[in-house]
Amino acid sequence: MKIYNTLTKEKEEFKPREPGKVSIYVCGPTTYNFIHLGNARSFIFFDTVRRYFRYRGYEVRYVQNFTDMDDKIINRAWEEKENPLFLAEKYVQAYFYDAQALNIQKADIHPKVSQHIPEIIDLIKVLIEKKHAYLVDQDVYFDIATFADYGKLSGRNLDFIQAGARVEVDVRKKNPLDFALWKAAKPGEPFWESPWGLGRPGWHIECTTMALKYLGSGFDIHGGGNDLIFPHHENEIAQAEAATGQPFAHYWIHSGYLTVNQEKMSKSLGNYFLVREILKKFPPETVRFFLLSTHYRSPQDFSEENLNNAARGLERLKTSIILLQEALARFGWSDTSQSSNHKFQTTESEAAFLATLNKLESDFVVAMEDDFNTALALSKLFDLAREVNTYLTQRPETKNQQSEELARVALVKAKELFGSFNEVLGIFKTDVRGDIVLERSFQEKDALVEPLINLIIRLRQEARVKKDWVSADKIRNSLKELGIVLEDTPTGVRWKYKEDNGPVISGAGS
RNA sequence: GGCGGCAUAGCCAAGUGGUAAGGCAGCGGUCUGCAAAACCGUUAUCCCCCGGUUCGAAUCCGGGUGCCGCCUCCA
Structure with a gap:
């Protein structure tokens, strides 16, 4: 399997830390409002990555955090006259509601910053002991000058970064790019006790702490949206590797932006669409199908027209699944629990059909193996639909028993393919047996x-x-x-x- | 100023050296009472422009144009 690694800027062969196991950490939302479609793109993509590894037989440990303590949350809580942690929890629940609608499965672990303060303090202590961090008043900063590799993820040369170009520089810091590990609490702000006084963690330290806690140094995949490369992930690497002296994560995967009129969908531009608003107009499977129809690293433009286009394409897939289900029921083959491996004389059309199905299965895998090419994988679903439809319309009425049996095997196989492709892509809802349920x-x-x-x-x-x-x-x-x-x-x-x-x-x- | 991305048919979109996947829309046909769905056929001599490398490039190299992103919080 090939994965594009932001760290090396190359597609690399995937080699897990432990054979047969994959450890993944994905940066989740900062919970101060509802998630929008751009967020959903990233979460759906990584959910698909996880599903694919599982489909390939890996044991996956998947961690997605909630940043439930942060300046944004405090400000929002202040505006709404609410307790920050209470407000954050509200949006955590809102996340689960939206995610479930989009068939995004729960992570194995959803750690929260507020639940990991002792571990965060411990990590900061280590960084201070190792002289990678320093105290200013009651704030603690990471000293980037002590970490030679700083900038290796984002490809930044420190000499050229225009620090302070857009934000005022805190003159107390040794270097403008030094970032806070611990922030002293201002009056009225939530705080925890620490060796440096009352305060709270800085933005980046929580992910480092939780990733190290649940996955350990050198875990396989760390992911998030493109906008996290700098400074968030750059800083995470600095903290983790400075503290442990070991490589932090092996593969860094970043998803591209969802755009509106070619501009990044973002909160500050105000051009965003909330998942829950979109779901009032479009079925979740359409939304998920749409978001997977472009390769994850390419920008994807959101518009009603594009979603409608996706809806019409999906319709074709659904029709084929219905035709197949109807056919299986009509022939009394709805019980698919046992697909037999009889030796029978092959009948040409059935044998060819079956061979095509097998080819599609391997094509699908090849597509996903190439840096998770969901757009290509999706086209295999369309190929599958066409093959099924064609077989169904061309199948002669009278058949001998052998070809009947072969036809049954082939159609059941087709049904299983729809099921397993969907198990990876997560477009359609399924019942307990894993069969696609079309509402x-x-x-x-x-x-x-x-x-x-x-x-x-x-x-x-x-x-x-x-x-x-x-x-x-x-x-x-x-x-x-x-x-x-x-x-x-x-x-x-x-x-x-x-x-x-x-x-x-x-x-x-x- | 530094770093990075994108540009493929009317629309969406895959394709990183071997002669343009797939979907939507359109057109012709089969089927149908008529439709719809489905099936068959058809729709880019060409992949932003210019130059180069090569037997051969959408794919590599050089130059240019346009759009976008990061360098401040954002998936």
């Missing part, structure tokens, strides 16, 4: 809808039997205006909600 619509809320539509369909069928095409078409067209699509098939009528959205969401999130 008619994310916005289906009324239990009456289903029986009512079935009633209308029956009435229309009566009209069709009488060849009353005028009435039949009138019903179908009227339903379509309501966003409900009818499809007459040889085996009955199928209905579904129209997937794409017309009007554009106006305005950004708050």
Whole structure:
């Protein structure tokens, strides 16, 4: 497997620290508000990375933190006249709500800064003892001059960094780029006791501490968005390696930005869309599908048009899955618990179909092995859909028993492929057996809808039997205006909600 | 000023030396009472521009143009 490593700026062969095991630390949100779609892009991508490793049989230890103590949170709490930790916890829960909707699985460990103050203090002590940090009044700063490798991740040459170009330099620091490990509490701010007085951790030390605690030095993968490369991850490396004398993380993976009109979606620009707002207009599988349809390191532009485009593409996939499920049910093959390995004389079309399926499976793996190329992997899903559809439409009605059996094996295999691809990409919800569950619509809320539509369909069928095409078409067209699509098939009528959205969401999130 | 990214058909998008995946939209056909869905066929002589290396480049090198990002908190 090849992974692009920000540290070396090259695609490298992935070699785990321990065979068969992968340790991953991903920087989670600072919980002072709801997550937006740009955040979701990163979280969904790393969730997919984790799923893929598992699919490949690795034992994965996945850690994603919450930064629940930080200036932003304090400021926000001040504005809302709320306790900072209480406010942070509120948004932690909000994160889980949004993440679950997007099929982002919970990490094995979700450590919080507020729960790791003693460990953080211990690490700062070590840095002071080793002369990598110094005390100014009641603040503690990291002394970057003592860490020769400073800048190795972000490719920064210290001589050229225009310190203070955009932010006022704290003259008490030895070097403008020195950063706080511990900050003395100002009146009214939350604080913990420390050897240096009452205060709280600086921004970067918490991730270093928690990554070292749960994964240890030299763990496999550290990830986050592009915007964390500098200074956050640069500083994490400095702290960790200065303190331990060992390499911190092996592979550094950074996801590209989600943009709006080519500009980075960001809180400061105000051009962001909250996940929960988007999910009011688009089903979560559409959102996840869209975010995985571009390679993770490329910028991806968000727009309603692009999401609608994704929705129509997804529709094709869903149709194929439905056709397959219907076929399996029709042939009485819905029980897929045991796929047999009979020796049978192969029938040409079935054998070719099966061979194609096997090829697709390996293609999918090849795509993911190449630096997690989810866009390419997704195209294998479309190939799979086409192969399934083609086989289903071309399959002769009468078959001998051997080809029947082979057909069953092939179709079950196709179903399993949809299932395992989805296990990695996480687009569709699944049931306990891991089978894809296609809900008619994310916005289906009324239990009456289903029986009512079935009633209308029956009435229309009566009209069709009488060849009353005028009435039949009138019903179908009227339903379509309501966003409900009818499809007459040889085996009955199928209905579904129209997937794409017309009007554009106006305005950004708050 | 330093560092970095992106530019592929109407739209989205993969592709880092071997002669342009996939999706959406469009067009023609099959199927259908008509549709829809599905299937078949079709849609970039060319990958921002100029030059170079090579038998061969969207892919490598040099130069240029445009857009964006980081250097302050942001996934």
